[in-house]
Amino acid sequence: MTVHGEQWLDEEAGPVVRPYALIRGRTRSSADDLDLIAMVTATGAPYTGEAGLGPEEHRILGLCDQPMSVADIASELDLPLGVVRVLLGDLHDQGMISVRAPAQRGPRPNERILKEVINGLRAL
Amino acid sequence: MAYEHSEEPVALKILVAGGFGVGKTTLVGAISEIRPLRTEEVLSDRGIGVDDTDGVETKTTTTVAMDFGRITIREGLVVYLFGTPGQERFWFMWDELSYGALGAVVLADTRRLTDCFPSIDYFEQRGTPFIVAVNCFDGAERHEAEDVRIALDLDPEVPVIMCDVRRRASAKVVLVTLVEHALRTLTPAAG
Numbered sequence: 001m002t003v004h005g006e007q008w009l010d011e012e013a014g015p016v017v018r019p020y021a022l023i024r025g026r027t028r029s030s031a032d033d034l035d036l037i038a039m040v041t042a043t044g045a046p047y048t049g050e051a052g053l054g055p056e057e058h059r060i061l062g063l064c065d066q067p068m069s070v071a072d073i074a075s076e077l078d079l080p081l082g083v084v085r086v087l088l089g090d091l092h093d094q095g096m097i098s099v100r101a102p103a104q105r106g107p108r109p110n111e112r113i114l115k116e117v118i119n120g121l122r123a124l
Numbered sequence: 125m126a127y128e129h130s131e132e133p134v135a136l137k138i139l140v141a142g143g144f145g146v147g148k149t150t151l152v153g154a155i156s157e158i159r160p161l162r163t164e165e166v167l168s169d170r171g172i173g174v175d176d177t178d179g180v181e182t183k184t185t186t187t188v189a190m191d192f193g194r195i196t197i198r199e200g201l202v203v204y205l206f207g208t209p210g211q212e213r214f215w216f217m218w219d220e221l222s223y224g225a226l227g228a229v230v231l232a233d234t235r236r237l238t239d240c241f242p243s244i245d246y247f248e249q250r251g252t253p254f255i256v257a258v259n260c261f262d263g264a265e266r267h268e269a270e271d272v273r274i275a276l277d278l279d280p281e282v283p284v285i286m287c288d289v290r291r292r293a294s295a296k297v298v299l300v301t302l303v304e305h306a307l308r309t310l311t312p313a314a315g
Contacts, residue, residue: 120197
C-alpha cells in the first residue's frame with residue numbers, strides 16, 4: 001500500500017533485490033512438497049555445481065548445522081517460503097542437505113506423544 | 125546427530141484459524157516465541173480492498189505473513205503453531221498446513237461469528253480434529269459456550285471454550301483442550 005509522498009525504499013517497498021531474482025525467476029523446485037516442519041540438516045558435502053553458491057545458500061548451510069525446520073529457516077532468512085523452497089531444492093539436488101520428513105507425517109501422532117504434549121503444555 | 129534421545133525427534137503442527145482480526149497472532153504470541161513467516165510475495169497486495177474490517181475497528185492492516193510459533197516440550201519433541209490467514213483465498217496454504225496436523229483451534233469472535241464458518245467447514249471436511257475457542261473481546265457481548273455451539277451447528281463432541289487469548293494461562297487451556305480432543309478422536313471411547 002503506497003501513500004503519495006512516501007519514500008519508496010521503506011520496508012513496504014521490500015528488499016532492493018527482489019526475492020525471485022535470488023532464485024533466477026524460478027518458482028518450482030524439487031523441494032516443492034517439503035513439509036513446513038520437515039527437518040533440514042547440512043551434510044557437509046562440497047559444492048560441485050557451476051553457478052556458485054549465493055549468500056542465502058551459505059546462510060542456510062550455516063543454520064542447518066543442526067537440524068532445523070523449513071519454517072524456521074524461512075523465518076530466519078526472512079524470505080518467502082516459495083523462495084526458500086527453491087534454494088533448499090538446489091542444495092538438496094547438490095547433496096548438500098538432507099531432509100527428514102516429520103516423523104508423524106500422514107497418520108496422526110500416537111497416544112503417548114499426545115499425552116506428553118498435554119503434560120508439557122500444562123507445565124509451561 | 126545432535127539428538128541424544130533414542131527416538132526420532134517429533135515435530136507436531138497445530139493450526140490456529142479464524143476470521144480476520146480475531147486474535148490468532150495474539151494467541152500464538154501468548155504461548156510461544158512468535159516469528160513471522162512470509163509466504164509468497166505475489167499475494168502481498170491482494171488484500172487491498174478485499175478484507176472486510178466491519179466491527180474490527182482497531183485493526184487497519186493485514187499481512188500475508190503467517191504467524192509461526194514454536195513450543196519445545198522437551199528435546200526432540202516440538203510443537204509448531206501456525207496462524208493461518210483466515211480468508212478463503214489462502215486455502216492453498218491450508219491444504220499444505222493441515223496435512224498431518226495434530227489439530228486446529230478455530231478462534232471465534234461473537235460479533236462476527238459467521239467469519240469462522242469457512243474454517244469449521246474446512247476442518248470438518250478434512251477430518252482434522254478442532255475446537256472452537258471464543259475470544260472474549262472487550263466490549264463484546266458475552267455468550268455462553270452452548271449458544272455458540274448452537275449458532276455454529278457444531279457436533280456435540282467438538283469442544284467449545286471461552287478464552288482471553290491475551291492471557292498466557294488462557295492460551296494454555298486452549299491448546300491443552302485441543303490436544304485432549306485430538307487424543308479422544310484417536311482413541312474413541314468404546315461403545
